[in-house]
Amino acid sequence: MPAPTFTxxxxxxxxxxxxxxxxxxxxxxxxxxxx
Amino acid sequence: MDxxxxxxxxIHKLDLPFPILSDPDRAAAIAPFGVADPKDPRExxxxxxxxxxxxxxxxxxxxxxxxxxxxxxxxxIERLGALGLPPTSQDRPATGPAEPGPKAMPVDALLPYYxxxxxxxxxxxxxxxxxxDAGAYVAQLDRYFEAMKSRA
Numbered sequence: 526m527p528a529p530t531f532t533x534x535x536x537x538x539x540x541x542x543x544x545x546x547x548x549x550x551x552x553x554x555x556x557x558x559x560x
Numbered sequence: 561m562d563x564x565x566x567x568x569x570x571i572h573k574l575d576l577p578f579p580i581l582s583d584p585d586r587a588a589a590i591a592p593f594g595v596a597d598p599k600d601p602r603e604x605x606x607x608x609x610x611x612x613x614x615x616x617x618x619x620x621x622x623x624x625x626x627x628x629x630x631x632x633x634x635x636x637i638e639r640l641g642a643l644g645l646p647p648t649s650q651d652r653p654a655t656g657p658a659e660p661g662p663k664a665m666p667v668d669a670l671l672p673y674y675x676x677x678x679x680x681x682x683x684x685x686x687x688x689x690x691x692x693d694a695g696a697y698v699a700q701l702d703r704y705f706e707a708m709k710s711r712a
Binding site: 526527528529530531532533534535536537538539541543544546547548549550551552553554555556557 | 564567568570571579580581582583588589590592593595604605606607608609610611612613614615616617618619627636640643645646647650653654655656
């Protein structure tokens with residue numbers, strides 16, 4: 526099943542796209558943020 | 561869900577080698593991946609791990625029932641290794657201005673926090689006979705505890 530593609534903002538405020546990071550497996554960990 | 565300033569503070573605090581991304585309106589990744597928590601009024605994500613292969617396919621995922629239910633890291637790493645994909649190098653994440661939120665716990669407080677949580681779960685298990693779920697949570701706290709001790 527194709528994974529959804531997305532672009533989100535990283536901790537530097539820069540866009541981060543899944544498509545740019547698929548040279549190997551990408552491990553996406555969803556966590557609850559309240560920090 | 562948190563904003564980049566809080567993520568930057570978390571990366572500094574725990575010396576994390578991977579980026580943390582914000583999905584503040586849950587629309588870009590949390591909803592498309594189907595990991596929103598229907599029991600949470602804010603519909604923030606349940607803890608979940610999703611592995612995507614270089615061809616963009618989802619290889620596998622491990623979804624938790626709630627925040628107290630996390631798969632042992634070893635299980636995920638073993639399944640990841642079984643895919644036989646080449647390793648990649650990744651730059652340490654860049655961060656902008658760091659500002660922890662008001663609920664952020666200092667790193668020195670994490671060990672007594674884990675210890676207190678462990679005692680509470682053990683006590684509740686003795687009182688109510690929770691069983692496997694309690695054992696799994698205690699094991700998770702023990703892994704966190706050892707990770708923090710090895711960092712010191």
